[in-house]
């Protein structure tokens with residue numbers, strides 16, 4: 001699952017701002033109440049809405065509820081990833097401005113986050129079921145999604161009043177007075193039964209409710225300062241100088257992280273276009289420190305996707321050495337291209353592979369200093385960002401992923417030189433995708449040993465007794481949304497032993513030109 005995506009809601013399919021016309025005027029102008037003309041000034045530029053410079057204090061309008069009603073059937077069929085459904089919908093509705101998109105997307109994701117609770121309440125009340133869900137989604141986006149001026153449900157209902165039909169105001173007020181303790185655990189925690197049970201086993205009954213509650217909230221919006229072009233301090237100063245209704249603060253753990261308090265659209269900013277930053281969860285930023293790449297090294301990002309981690313790794317390498325970004329998805333690798341261009345990195349080499357056994361990979365065997373396997377996984381650590389996954393994933397699906405994870409890790413391990421570092425990572429919270437895969441790998445690969453995460457990270461967090469995400473009981477690295485306010489991540493660090501590799505590797509894998517990047521470059525063409 002791809003993890004570094006645009007912040008839900010705020011930037012989903014963002015485009016140039018259009019005027020939010022009052023309901024009556026656009027309804028009068030067009031037959032379709034959802035299609036209203038763009039408003040432009042004499043120079044042909046889109047007219048910015050008066051008094052609404054950014055996404056805070058978004059104003060819900062009747063058409064927002066109508067768009068949600070249209071979007072919901074496909075979204076709730078769970079046939080496609082929610083972000084794809086929403087992006088496609090926005091492409092088909094080019095008249096929608098940034099704020100419209102932000103509010104519709106945030107409401108849609110709120111409905112996915114709290115599907116059990118909203119569906120139970122919406123089984124009775126005013127209007128159609130989609131209309132009821134749409135109103136609950138808007139209410140959630142305005143009160144908890146960072147889009148409204150109100151952070152209490154009662155005031156958000158008042159903000160929605162002009163959108164409501166007779167009876168709906170009282171209906172929403174009834175919703176606001178529900179005591180969650182009266183709801184069943186599956187309803188109040190908005191999880192499918194299999195996942196609620198799984199969280200009861202791990203992390204355990206004491207903490208599963210705290211985890212589930214955290215996963216019902218929208219994710220934070222974190223940026224990684226691109227140190228090839230700026231520093232975190234400069235980025236903080238520049239973001240705060242823009243004067244939007246948000247605040248930029250340093251992230252608590254990642255040295256290059258900037259947290260945006262608010263929901264601005266960033267994709268049209270000069271800083272984004274100039275490659276000063278990438279949107280990246282703080283936990284994902286930290287993962288590159290497990291790999292700890294050095295200048296001039298040969299590095300492989302085995303499951304690079306659209307390159308969220310590739311770009312962070314490339315910056316740590318100061319654009320030196322060679323960084324292969326492999327992936328089986330052409331679409332995802334294509335998305336890496338513009339990000340790479342913005343980043344200013346010249347050491348990144350995207351390579352499409354047909355599988356983890358592609359012949360191109362065999363040619364790199366034994367030549368690489370560091371390999372990251374950011375494996376395809378259930379994505380259960382990203383449910384704040386991708387809430388549809390909890391309804392789309394199944395225990396059988398996770399079993400299928402386990403086989404893939406095992407095979408990819410085994411194949412990737414062949415790339416490493418003696419003494420080279422291998423990092424296995426997921427954004428899953430499920431031990432069968434994490435610890436179990438890492439332990440199985442160790443058992444089957446005696447030429448590898450574990451480097452405890454606490455040892456690898458200690459220089460990064462010198463003030464802590466144990467570095468962030470490390471445990472005194474095991475060598476793995478794990479971040480939890482309800483503890484660290486990041487996405488959930490798992491990391492295992494292995495090192496290829498020097499002595500065993502010479503005996504174990506087949507002759508063709510111990511290529512004599514192992515340290516000649518030029519030959520390797522040809523080999524991958």
Ligand SMILES: C[S@@+](CC[C@H](N)C(=O)[O-])C[C@H]1O[C@@H](n2cnc3c(N)ncnc32)[C@H](O)[C@@H]1O
Pocket residue numbers: 001002003004302303304305306307308309310326327328329332353355356374375376377408
């Ligand atoms: C968790 S995502 C990677 C996210 C990416 N590292 C990032 O930071 O944006 C997993 C990726 O593994 C890729 N993948 C799936 N099967 C693969 C295989 N057999 N070999 C390499 N990559 C694979 C998927 O296309 C997907 O992009």
